[in-house]
Amino acid sequence: MIPAESDAPSIAPTRQRVLFLCVHNSARSQMAEGMLRAWGGDRFEALSAGSQATRIRPEAIAVMDELGVDVRGQRSKHVAEFRGQPIDWAITTCDEDQESCPVFPAATHHEYWPFDDPAKAGGSVEARLAVFRRVRDELAGRIREFIARSG
Secondary structure, eight states, rough: OEEEEGGSSOOOOOEEEEEOOOOSSSSHHHHHHHHHHHSSSGGEEEEBBBTOOOOOHHHHHHHHHTOOOTTTOOOOOBGGGTTSSSSSSSEEEOOGGGGGOOOOOOEEEEEEOOOOOOGOSSSSSSHHHHHHHHHHHHHHHHHHHHHHHOO
């Protein structure tokens, strides 16, 4: 006798926990978290943190809106919030010397994705937004590649 569908045990897929790290958790790691959450489906749990957590940059919110990815519900978090939690991937997005970037040694896998810090951009609002857009687009390519190879 074949069990009815409702009698079959349900097996929830295991989501890979991905922690994006950056010093201030204000732009690069926040954009990466938002993209993976929006595009990764239920295969990933996207997280982000920094060693000197501050706030999400308004420019990051604006350029993510252009992609239809809302990051307003995210908040800047300190990496200590994730200590003792299982993390499958720790991905550092800093452009700085790796020693100044936060680390998460307990993660199963580690990657270093160096990106310019758009928060350091100067000039007019439009000039700063152009830098945020460039970094966002570079991150988007890495996120799509990560989803394709990690799912």
